[in-house]
Amino acid sequence: MIPKLSNAQIAWRAAQDIEDGAYVNLGIGFPEMVARYQPEGREAIFHTENGILNFGEPPAEGTEDWDLINAGKKAVTLKPGAAFFHHADSFAMVRGGHLDVAILGAYQVAENGDLANWSVGAGGVPAVGGAMDLVHGAKRVAVITEHVTKKGEPKLLSRCTLPLTGVACVTRVYTSLAVIDIEGGRFVLREKLPSLSLDALQSLTGGELHVPGPVTDLIVPEL
Amino acid sequence: MDKTVGSLAEAVSRIGDGAHVMIGGFGGSGAPIELIHALIDRYRATGHPKDLTVINNNAGNGHVGLAALIEQRMVKKLICSFPRSADPKVFTDLYLAGEIELELVPQGTLAERIRAGGAGIPAFYTPTAYGTDLARGKKIEEFDGRPYVQERWLKADVAIVKAYRADRHGNLVYSKAARNFNPLMCMAAAHTIVQVEEIVEPGGIDPEVVVTPGIFVQSVVCVTDPQQEEDLNRQGAHHP
Numbered sequence: 001m002i003p004k005l006s007n008a009q010i011a012w013r014a015a016q017d018i019e020d021g022a023y024v025n026l027g028i029g030f031p032e033m034v035a036r037y038q039p040e041g042r043e044a045i046f047h048t049e050n051g052i053l054n055f056g057e058p059p060a061e062g063t064e065d066w067d068l069i070n071a072g073k074k075a076v077t078l079k080p081g082a083a084f085f086h087h088a089d090s091f092a093m094v095r096g097g098h099l100d101v102a103i104l105g106a107y108q109v110a111e112n113g114d115l116a117n118w119s120v121g122a123g124g125v126p127a128v129g130g131a132m133d134l135v136h137g138a139k140r141v142a143v144i145t146e147h148v149t150k151k152g153e154p155k156l157l158s159r160c161t162l163p164l165t166g167v168a169c170v171t172r173v174y175t176s177l178a179v180i181d182i183e184g185g186r187f188v189l190r191e192k193l194p195s196l197s198l199d200a201l202q203s204l205t206g207g208e209l210h211v212p213g214p215v216t217d218l219i220v221p222e223l
Numbered sequence: 224m225d226k227t228v229g230s231l232a233e234a235v236s237r238i239g240d241g242a243h244v245m246i247g248g249f250g251g252s253g254a255p256i257e258l259i260h261a262l263i264d265r266y267r268a269t270g271h272p273k274d275l276t277v278i279n280n281n282a283g284n285g286h287v288g289l290a291a292l293i294e295q296r297m298v299k300k301l302i303c304s305f306p307r308s309a310d311p312k313v314f315t316d317l318y319l320a321g322e323i324e325l326e327l328v329p330q331g332t333l334a335e336r337i338r339a340g341g342a343g344i345p346a347f348y349t350p351t352a353y354g355t356d357l358a359r360g361k362k363i364e365e366f367d368g369r370p371y372v373q374e375r376w377l378k379a380d381v382a383i384v385k386a387y388r389a390d391r392h393g394n395l396v397y398s399k400a401a402r403n404f405n406p407l408m409c410m411a412a413a414h415t416i417v418q419v420e421e422i423v424e425p426g427g428i429d430p431e432v433v434v435t436p437g438i439f440v441q442s443v444v445c446v447t448d449p450q451q452e453e454d455l456n457r458q459g460a461h462h463p
Contacts, residue, residue: 049330050249050400050403051402052400066251066452066454067398067399068399069249069250069252069400073249073309086406086407086434087249087280087403088337090331090334091330091334091335095331095349095350095351119356125306125314125315125325126306126325126327127304127305127306127307128327128329129305129330130329131329132351132352133329136351136353137331163355163356164354164356166353166354166355167354167355
């Protein structure tokens with residue numbers, strides 16, 4: 001059994017890189033967890049596609065206001081200094097390059113930064129939402145993901161095999177095993193679980209891991 | 224000037240077969256449930272309107288609102304970004320059976336296409352979807368060394384939207400994040416029908432806070448205590 005980080009721990013690690021004052025969009029589902037682990041003393045402002053800046057925690061059950069939801073259609077609350085706006089302004093924030101960070105989930109990420117996270121190919125009902133807009137808008141696009149699929153197949157590949165969400169858009173990947181940057185069309189290993197050898201990590205990765213500098217131990221608190 | 228109409232039935236009475244209809248809302252937030260249900264009631268009584276092309280972010284949830292409209296087989300084609308929800312069965316079954324057409328559009332592109340329709344801009348370029356299946360067949364052009372996809376405006380015969388308050392001229396304010404696509408759709412339709420909780424006299428809305436100016440609105444109908452899709456779905460409601 002290979003040791004690995006829980007989803008909460010991956011989210012915690014990604015949260016440590018969000019700067020004070022950053023405007024941030026978190027993808028629906030797993031990436032929403034990143035908001036829980038904001039480091040003390042830093043203030044990030046969260047954006048949701050449906051027209052809110054600076055929303056906060058979910059309300060207590062039974063007190064939901066369904067005019068106050070996030071992109072995942074979950075009820076949220078407002079923080080002081082929140083703002084509402086319509087959908088075209090919301091995506092002007094996205095595509096106009098005004099967001100500092102977008103953190104998204106992934107089916108696959110390629111070493112050239114291609115992302116596949118919206119469709120598993122033929123069959124079923126396709127749905128894209130705002131993912132294709134976000135990957136070309138935010139100044140920094142990061143992915144949080146398990147390092148391999150449930151079947152143990154690599155999710156970090158030399159090229160994506162599933163339909164793309166965006167081309168050459170991802171710059172950092174936080175996985176259950178490592179933190180990997182995408183630079184110059186290559187996977188560059190920055191951090192890995194201390195108990196995992198480089199060879200073991202490489203065997204679980206579909207593209208070549210480059211190690212041009214020091215690799216830090218990926219150490220995350222129990223959550 | 225007075226754009227108010229006396230009833231929901233009257234408000235939707237002129238929507239014709241084959242109309243392109245923008246329906247406001249994001250999920251249940253800002254969805255004009257009562258106007259949609261009035262349209263369904265008219266169809267059940269008269270057989271019209273049918274063969275609608277509906278533009279909405281989603282494809283309905285449960286068996287009320289947009290999902291109920293689809294369930295009645297009134298919708299021929301749906302243009303949306305995210306046809307999934309907590310209970311998407313109505314749309315999913317018809318789609319997988321090949322009985323409803325889907326045009327899938329990235330959410331920001333959908334918003335901008337509607338905005339462009341309202342602003343008289345026939346096409347624009349965006350980086351969104353470049354290199355993906357959703358850009359297939361579309362014109363690509365490079366600006367400052369970066370490739371962009373050409374997207375066309377979206378317009379409609381009718382928009383049915385929800386706001387919080389209107390004056391008799393059709394100036395609108397919204398409730399919180401229920402604004403979403405509604406102001407854009409008001410601009411992009413030849414005839415915009417709005418349901419609001421409260422209608423006030425001109426001057427009753429501070430001009431500084433008007434979100435949709437009345438020029439974009441043709442009909443206003445009062446629904447004082449609107450239903451919310453999420454609440455209806457928790458009750459397992461169906462329309463009719």
